[in-house]
Amino acid sequence: MDLFEKEQNVYDNANEHLADIENGAPLKTEEFSALVKEYGMLLKHMRRITKFADRATGHLHKKNVDLEGKVYYDPLTGIHNRRFLEENIKRTIKDLSRSGSILSIMMLDIDFFKKYNDTYGHSAGDDCLKAVAQAFLEYIAREGDFVARYGGEEFFIALPNASEKGAQRTAQKILKKIMALRIPHEKNEAADCVTVSIGGTTINVKHTDNITDYVKRADEALYMSKHNGRNKYTYLQYNEN
Numbered sequence: 001m002d003l004f005e006k007e008q009n010v011y012d013n014a015n016e017h018l019a020d021i022e023n024g025a026p027l028k029t030e031e032f033s034a035l036v037k038e039y040g041m042l043l044k045h046m047r048r049i050t051k052f053a054d055r056a057t058g059h060l061h062k063k064n065v066d067l068e069g070k071v072y073y074d075p076l077t078g079i080h081n082r083r084f085l086e087e088n089i090k091r092t093i094k095d096l097s098r099s100g101s102i103l104s105i106m107m108l109d110i111d112f113f114k115k116y117n118d119t120y121g122h123s124a125g126d127d128c129l130k131a132v133a134q135a136f137l138e139y140i141a142r143e144g145d146f147v148a149r150y151g152g153e154e155f156f157i158a159l160p161n162a163s164e165k166g167a168q169r170t171a172q173k174i175l176k177k178i179m180a181l182r183i184p185h186e187k188n189e190a191a192d193c194v195t196v197s198i199g200g201t202t203i204n205v206k207h208t209d210n211i212t213d214y215v216k217r218a219d220e221a222l223y224m225s226k227h228n229g230r231n232k233y234t235y236l237q238y239n240e241n
Contacts, residue, residue, distance in 0.1 A: 074149040076126060077133035085148040085156055089211045092144065092160055097207035104159040104167035106200040107218040108136070108174070111230045113153035115187035116194065128183055128194055129153065135177045139170050156215070164202045164235060171198045171233035179231075195231035197222060201238040214238070 072084035080088075096103055110116070110132060117125040129149075136147045136155060144160040159167055175196065183194035199221025203214060221236040228234070 074133075077130050077149055079133045079137065080146055080148040082148060082150055082156075084146075085150070085158075086211065088146065089158060089214075092158060093205055093209055093211070094207060096160055096205040097209070101161050101205060102163065102202055103205050103214075104162040104164065104200060104202040105214050105218050106157040106159070106167065106171060106198050106233075107150070107215065107222045108155040108157065108196050108198045109222060109226070110153040111190050111195045111197055111226075112185070112188050116185050119185075119187050131181055131183060132178060132194065132196065135181060136174060138177060139173050162202070167200050167202060168233065168235060171200060174198065175231065175233060190229060190231040197225040197230045198233040199223065199225055200233065200235050202235075203238045 072080055072087075074081040092103065110128070113125070113128075116128060120128075133147070133149065133155065136157065140147045140157065142159075142162075145158065145162075147155060147157045150156045157170075159170065162170070175198065178194060178196050179191065181194065184192070185194045186192065188195060199218045201214065201217045201221060203209065217236055217238050221234040224236070225232050225234040
């Protein structure tokens with residue numbers, strides 16, 4: 001019998017005693033005291049269970065909050081992931097379109113990363129991705145800016161309210177920073193260390209815009225950086241519809 005059944009039994013027995021007394025039966029003090037004592041013990045057990053349940057609920061809530069946060073981060077590099085990008089950029093477009101603001105975005109790719117993995121191994125490749133990702137964060141400091149791992153060795157940077165020149169300055173700092181890491185890469189045809197190629201564009205944001213179109217344009221600029229020797233930044237004007 002569980003606690004709730006015991007509680008109901010005690011309650012029913014007490015009601016029967018009260019009904020008997022109302023009908024003229026004498027008060028059986030010992031039996032009534034025993035019922036009160038039993039009920040008190042039940043209450044004590046139920047309070048303990050309630051406290052335990054409250055602690056468990058609080059613990060589960062914290063776990064859920066932690067898990068919700070982790071959903072938006074790449075487990076390898078520790079930066080935001082593509083899911084965060086796709087959800088956050090929609091809000092960014094909506095907010096910027098209301099004020100008629102601009103948005104600069106960049107697509108970044110580690111040069112000859114497949115050759116790096118083939119030469120140094122996938123464990124070294126993971127370390128390279130982590131080091132490069134953390135280097136990006138150094139220049140993503142304004143409110144609303146963010147960097148996300150787009151997939152594989154490709155990354156995405158959003159710079160709300162950053163002009164073409166502002167984005168270019170950021171890109172040049174990133175290129176220098178990655179070179180300064182001096183991560184050896186003997187198969188990199190652009191340098192003797194790890195480098196990145198960057199493509200960017202700047203948009204006068206409209207609420208009808210789609211992130212896919214932004215990425216396509218920045219990808220075209222990234223392709224040009226790769227085609228023209230890598231380890232460089234290329235800007236392309238965004239073609240508005």
